[in-house]
Amino acid sequence: DDYDAARTARDWDDATWILTSSFIIFTMQSGFGMLESGCVSHKNEVNIMMKNVADVIFGGISYWMLGYGFSFGTDPGTNGFCGLGKFFLDPADDASMGTEYSRFVFQASFATTATTIVSGALAERVRFTSYLVFSFFNTFIYCFPAHWIWAESGWLRKLGVVDVAGDGPVHVVGGVSALIAAIMIKPRKGRFTSEDHHEMESPVGAILGLFILWWSWLAFNCGSTFGISGGKWKVASRAATNTLMAANSGGIVAFLSSYVVYRNFHVRYVINGVLGALVGITACCAVTSVKESLAIGGLAALFVLLADAAMIRLKIDDPVSAFAVHGVGGTWGLLATGLFAHKDTVARIFNDNNGLVAGGGFYLLGIQALAAGSIALWTASIVIVLYKIIDLTIGLRLSPSEEESGADFIEHNVNHRHLHTKRRKSTTVSTTPLTTAAATTTTTAALPPRTV
Amino acid sequence: DDYDAARTARDWDDATWILTSSFIIFTMQSGFGMLESGCVSHKNEVNIMMKNVADVIFGGISYWMLGYGFSFGTDPGTNGFCGLGKFFLDPADDASMGTEYSRFVFQASFATTATTIVSGALAERVRFTSYLVFSFFNTFIYCFPAHWIWAESGWLRKLGVVDVAGDGPVHVVGGVSALIAAIMIKPRKGRFTSEDHHEMESPVGAILGLFILWWSWLAFNCGSTFGISGGKWKVASRAATNTLMAANSGGIVAFLSSYVVYRNFHVRYVINGVLGALVGITACCAVTSVKESLAIGGLAALFVLLADAAMIRLKIDDPVSAFAVHGVGGTWGLLATGLFAHKDTVARIFNDNNGLVAGGGFYLLGIQALAAGSIALWTASIVIVLYKIIDLTIGLRLSPSEEESGADFIEHNVNHRHLHTKRRKSTTVSTTPLTTAAATTTTTAALPPRTV
Amino acid sequence: DDYDAARTARDWDDATWILTSSFIIFTMQSGFGMLESGCVSHKNEVNIMMKNVADVIFGGISYWMLGYGFSFGTDPGTNGFCGLGKFFLDPADDASMGTEYSRFVFQASFATTATTIVSGALAERVRFTSYLVFSFFNTFIYCFPAHWIWAESGWLRKLGVVDVAGDGPVHVVGGVSALIAAIMIKPRKGRFTSEDHHEMESPVGAILGLFILWWSWLAFNCGSTFGISGGKWKVASRAATNTLMAANSGGIVAFLSSYVVYRNFHVRYVINGVLGALVGITACCAVTSVKESLAIGGLAALFVLLADAAMIRLKIDDPVSAFAVHGVGGTWGLLATGLFAHKDTVARIFNDNNGLVAGGGFYLLGIQALAAGSIALWTASIVIVLYKIIDLTIGLRLSPSEEESGADFIEHNVNHRHLHTKRRKSTTVSTTPLTTAAATTTTTAALPPRTV
Known part of the structure; x- marks a missing residue:
């Protein structure tokens, strides 16, 4: 009975953490909206905000219908590839409803974020109805990798993959999807010509968006302990520190890089550097040291800035650098975990292996590379088919x-x-x-x- | 002694929830400010932000002086209509101060929100000094219905009314007040003529406002469990899920409606649809199922969009659709609770009756209709007198x-x-x-x- | 064992409060950014946002390297003036890491806020590279007063100083630094001449900034109980109420003052009045009564508005009134605590003495005055040297x-x-x-x- 009372108090303490984190994570939609609308020309700024609205609405409904079940269902038939059950989630049972509902809210905030990443790559030229269809179906690109990595029966989890806050299912999925989208839809009219007038037309809005994302990232990474009781509050506190310091390191790299290249401090460099570092630390924020976080964040910024320059040289038009930040940053985050992760001896929820630098050999690094590769491949395959169908039916691009x-x-x-x-x-x-x-x-x- | 220790821990767990929710609820003021300033012309955008500042300041002071006491006072003489005591709140007693202060902060966040709703209906033509007077006195329109519904001695509560997060005291009061205000102050110059140039001049700001309101609504509805201990965390989690899904349903209705009417996705439709659904789910967010929430949110959006079109046809000029969203949405929310509410068997704080659909017969529906009607009537009576006095003394409208x-x-x-x-x-x-x-x-x- | 279990639950309950507060406090950077970019001309609005980005990045890194250790280090050699140890913070020990990391996150959110205050005073004319250097070194102006006041070995703390949420280390440091900066860099071109065209060019953005600061101030002041267990939730609730009511009182003074002076409601008056009141209540928010908070907030607004007018008369160009709001408001806040503070009999963490009005005589008032004076003197001395060095090397001002x-x-x-x-x-x-x-x-x- 005493044990039961303590158990119950733990439940609501954890629920407080999960729900509060979820509420802050949802503000990421505001952040992406302001960032993206600030990055495009005025004549498309409302459109991209509306896409972020659509992401929550259409992505949210498909996640509730099927996505959550494919990720976290536990009915018979559930396997390494996907879960079954919990479709059209509506728990009536008084005992389990608290856990189920709070988990759904938390996971839905992640799922809709994954969708939002892509809206930037399609900016200024995608047909809105096509985007609505995409918002609805993108859930199904996200929910299977989420199962592989976070569900107990997921095949990558069984191998010991570590991805605390979703570099795989959120950022690699979003980034690779953005890359394919940008290639398939082709550059904006006049882009990469001498007549190119596209630029960031509301930099103040874009930086406000960066700020909103920055603070909500703290909840994103720390909330991923999915509770606060036991040792979880300790790794959540560590995740907060590492997230902050990685972003600072990425910011310094961005300021320096911009100065070296332009003798100037470009807004796009700083935004991409900080966001890239935040993505980079996402997978191992709770299981590495502060000094290693500084290295991870700084290198993330460097890789992201180089990737963004490469995209421009390759004439792939990604108006808000979605692939560079999320695709490259996310892949680096997964690999960096293979290098720098430490065994989770405190909360005992995240990680049983040391990374390469911590003396654990190549095992974890291999698993992390496998995760990055398989998720990228999965995403690319589905996205190509999905966009092709949309293009042949509704038409992907504006005239x-x-x-x-x-x-x-x-x-x-x-x-x-x-x-x-x-x-x-x-x-x-x-x-x-x-x-x-x-x-x-x-x-x-x-x-x-x-x-x- | 063991019981006391557990009791105390519960107190601070609940306080964490109440205070954190309150902090997020206050961000609604930013949301209303951005939404409203985005909806009006540039020459009035600062004015409406200043009105939102005034709402907190003048509404907050009158709520502290008298409003809180009329709602939650428990001194002798307290009756079904109003509370007495706790005026000019300043608890010095070490034992009770925690409960009293945290409740005041939470309730003040609600009270100032109710006032803010009206500022939109008066936009672009009200005299600012008149609005300051209104901000101060609006508290007294709000605080009595709050007593009826939430105080233990309130007459509607004794009848078994269910209004989890304030569709009656916040939204019906705000919406009806907005309707009367819009009728009394008359349309903006040139509005409803062929020369009408009024439109939403900062749609990006308005959508940012929608986003801020959306996320803070989660705290608004979930915080209304007024604690997290016991079974409260379960119904709070349910409230979060239902709030999200109702908004998604309302958003889908709005996107479809706009497409049917205009072959286009109008910002105003989407904002009104999502907000209408959020208002619609407010009264029964914690005591209904997800599928019923989808119905409630979708129908709320439909009713709100129809009401907004009717207002335009009737040439009642409500620049931000305050009556449609809050008045119609709030009334529907109260009635929907009479239809879809289930007995609260988990937290045992909200509801002893089943609604009509859940097999409880017409009793709850009748009480809910009585609540909506009496609050609307109360609001209309006071507002007409208040505005008439303001008009005859200071003057309601700009020249x-x-x-x-x-x-x-x-x-x-x-x-x-x-x-x-x-x-x-x-x-x-x-x-x-x-x-x-x-x-x-x-x-x-x-x-x-x-x-x- | 039972005691241990309860002890642990307290730890994570407190961590929930500290981390959640920190996350909200970090949004202050968005608030300062919007406020400051709204107050300057369009041609400098991006620059000032970038300065706020730099504050977090460069201020954050120097705080992690040395600042946190100078404030809260406890190694041998630690004395009344500064702490030693915990430099380049990276706790590996499983037992202590939770406490250390969560404290670092909380304190870092304070440290970077102190830096941000200065950016407004230098607006529209400082060289960006100079500002980056300043951002990095400003930490060292902040971290010693933070030790004096909050560390157990701090010399002011040993004397019994009361400064709940940092009027000394954050606001007096920031405000005095802003004053010196404004004097040394001289007015903007054309300012205080008949050709002066400088004005607040984005008032809507500035008011949004005010709102963001207002709500995050609640977390700033309430989070400063640094925990929620025991009696802390009670004083946190009191801090929330007092913070709200002081701001309301300051707002009323600002609205009235503006009307008396201009027959008009100036945005700058209202922003300065509300922010001044928030600064004014910061030092004693948790240890005074509501009625005294109203007096403190109202007087703070009055002093801040008079100081701002004096600055203009003295032709010291402080574009966002940083000295008036933070310097004057912060000094008043420290002194007001000497007048109005009550013994903390509930949480027993803040205050052992009554202030003058509460019958404690002049002792506390004397200590508070000593704190204000010594911090102002410390700040002025260091800032003069630091800016002189920057001016002679990089150059402080744009051509x-x-x-x-x-x-x-x-x-x-x-x-x-x-x-x-x-x-x-x-x-x-x-x-x-x-x-x-x-x-x-x-x-x-x-x-x-x-x-x-």
């Missing part, structure tokens, strides 16, 4: 004239030229950029008047 | 020329024409919109120069 | 033509004239402000083309 007018106007009837249009009436000299004026006027005629 | 110049300039000396004014000097052709130039110039002369 | 072009363009290659430049091509009349056109064109030629 050139629609792209010229901007998705805000085409998809959401938001007319940023509003003030200029009114102003034009009161002057004899047009002050509207010539490039968009014609397209805007034409398209307006084809649409019903806005009533609200 | 036509003040409205033309914009409240930012008139009330806060913020001149958005700044850049255009400077630019005009360097050109021979005026690029300033003709409509505001004259008014601005005139009014500038009448004001002291800005020194800071 | 006049760089300042004219704006730091966004000079330091970060962000060209806000982008749209105007394009527009110019399509018209025969220039619409670009003459003041910046020449400088921009000249400087563009000297820089490498932007590739991303």
Whole structure:
């Protein structure tokens, strides 16, 4: 009876941690929204916010329907590849509902984040209805790797993989998906030409987005102890410190790199460096030392910045560097865990092996590489098929004239030229950029008047 | 002694939950501010942020003076209609101060939210000093229904009303107050004419506001278990899941509705649909199933969108759809609880009756309808008198020329024409919109120069 | 054994509180960023956000290297002036790591906040590389006063000083540093002349910043109980109430003052009044009554507004009122504690003496004055030397033509004239402000083309 009482108090202490973390993790959607809308031109800034709204809504519903069950179902038939059961989750049982609901909320915050990563790579040229379909189905790219790594029966988990807060299922999945998307949809009109005018048009918004992501990453990584009782509060505290210090290290690398290249401190460098370091520390935040975290974060920033430069040289147009930050950062994070992880002797939930540097030999590194490779391969295969089907049915990309007018106007009837249009009436000299004026006027005629 | 120790640990576990939730709930003010300033024209965007500041300050002080006592006082004389005591709250007693202070913080976060809802309906035309007076007195519209529903002696609570997180005292009060306000103050100049240029001028800000509200709503609904110990963590987890899924359902309805009506995805539809669903699930978030939450959220979005269209047809000018979202959504939330609520067998704090669908007959539905009706009637009566008095003394509305110049300039000396004014000097052709130039110039002369 | 189990549960309950508070405190960086970027002209808005990024990164790394050890080290040699040990913090010991890591995260969130305060005073004219150096070294201005006040061996703590959430180490340090910085770097070009065009160019962003700071201040003050177990949850709840009510009182004073002076509600008055009150209540939030908090907050706002007016009269250019809010507010906060503090009979962690008004005589007031004076003197001495060295080596200030072009363009290659430049091509009349056109064109030629 005494044991039962203590057990119960532990339950609610853990639930407090899990729910509070989840609430903060959901603010990542605001962060991605501001970051991405800040990185694109004004004529597409509303569109990309709407995509982030759609990610939560359509990704959330498919995750509830099937995704959660494929990841964490435990019905007969559950195997190393996927779970079964808990579909259309609706636990009525008073005893188990607390655990089930709180786990669902936490996992849903992860699942919708994975989807959001891709929206940046498709920015300024994807058809919105296509994106809605993608939001719904992306869950199924995410939920199987999540099973492999986090479910007790997952094949990678059984091999001893370590991925504390999801470099595999969240970042490698999101990043590789972004790469394939960027290649398939082709660059924005005029991008990589001498006429290229694409740039980050709201840097203040983008940095606000960076900040929101930064703080919510603390909850993302620390919440991944999935409880606070026992020794979990200790590794959660370690995860917080390591996350902070890795980001600082990545930030220093970014500031220095930008200065070396440009004699200047570019916003994009700093954003990518800090985010890359945060992604890099995600897999082993709770099971490594502070000094190793500094190395992991600094190297993550370096790899991410190099990858971003390579993407530009290869003329793959990824407007918010989604592949560099999440794909490269996530892969490095998984491998770095193979190098720097220590046995988890405190909470005993994460890791039974030492990494290479800690004297554990090549075993863990091999498993981590296997995880990165298999998840990347899985993602690429599904995404190619999914996007091909979307392209052949709905059509993946806006028409050139629609792209010229901007998705805000085409998809959401938001007319940023509003003030200029009114102003034009009161002057004899047009002050509207010539490039968009014609397209805007034409398209307006084809649409019903806005009533609200 | 052992019992005492456990009792004490429960107290601080509950306090952690209550305080953390309160801190997140206060971020709703940021959400409403960004949403509302995004929905209005640039010349009124600062004014509406300042109103949200005023809501916390003036609403907070009157709630502390009298509101909290009328809601939760327990001195002799306390009755079904109102509490007495705890006015000018300042508990010095070491034993009770923890409970009293933490409850005050939580309730104050609710009270100031109720006030904020109204600011949108009055946007772009209310006199700021009138609004300050309203902020102060709105507390007294809120605090009595809060007593009826949440205090142990409240008449609706004694009848068995269920309103987990305040669809009655927060949303019906706020929404009905917004409706009366919008009718009494009349439409903005030019609104509902062919010359109408009012539109959402900062949609990115408005969607950021939606996001902030969305995540803080999780704390709003889950924090309303008012503790985490015992079975409360289970119903809090359920409340989180239901809140998320209802919002997703409402979002899907909004995306589809907008597409059906416009072949387009309007920002206003999506914002109203998601917020409407969040309001709709507020009353029974902790005591219904996930599938029923999906129904509640989807129907809430539908009702809210229809109500918003009706308001436009009736030419009642509610710039941010405050009545549709909060008034209609809140009423539906109370009624939906009468339909879908289940007995609370886990935490045993919310509900002793089953709703109609769960086989409990019409009793609960009747009580819920009584709550909605009596709160709406109470609110309407007081608001009409309050606004009439304000109108006859200070004056409710800006003069036509003040409205033309914009409240930012008139009330806060913020001149958005700044850049255009400077630019005009360097050109021979005026690029300033003709409509505001004259008014601005005139009014500038009448004001002291800005020194800071 | 039973005692051990309870002891452990306390540990993780406290860790939950400390970590959650820290996560929210870090959002203050977003608040300062938005507030400051809103207060300056558009051509410097990105620059000031980047400074806030740099504060976390460079301030965080120096705090980890040496700052934390100087504040909280306990190795032999530790004395009243500074701690020794815990440098390059990396606790490997399973038993102590939880406490050490969680304390580091909490303290790091404080340390980086202290640095951020100064960025506003240097706005629109400081060289970015100089600021990076300052960010790194500012930690050493902060960490010694933090030892004096919070470490068990600190000389002020031994005398009985009371500073719950850091009016001394955070606000007096930040504010005095801002004052010296503003005096040494001299006013912005054209400031305090008839040609002065400096004003708050994004008031909506500034108010969003105020909101973010306001809510995170709750975690700042309440988290400073540094735990929730025992009686700590009671004083944390009291701290939350007092923080809210002091801010409300300060807000009312600000609204009234602005109306008396301008017949208008100035954004800067309201921001400074609310923030000043929040600073004012910081030192004694947990150990005073609500009514006294109202007095402290209201007087804080008054002193801050008067100090800000005095700074303008003295022609000391502090663009975001950093000295007035933090320096004056922080000093008042320390003194107010000497007046209004009560013995902490509940948590028994903060205060053994009554203040003057509570009948404790002049002892506590004397100690508080000593704390304010010694911290101000310490800060001023170090800052003068540090800035003089930076000025003589890197150079503190941008050149006049760089300042004219704006730091966004000079330091970060962000060209806000982008749209105007394009527009110019399509018209025969220039619409670009003459003041910046020449400088921009000249400087563009000297820089490498932007590739991303």
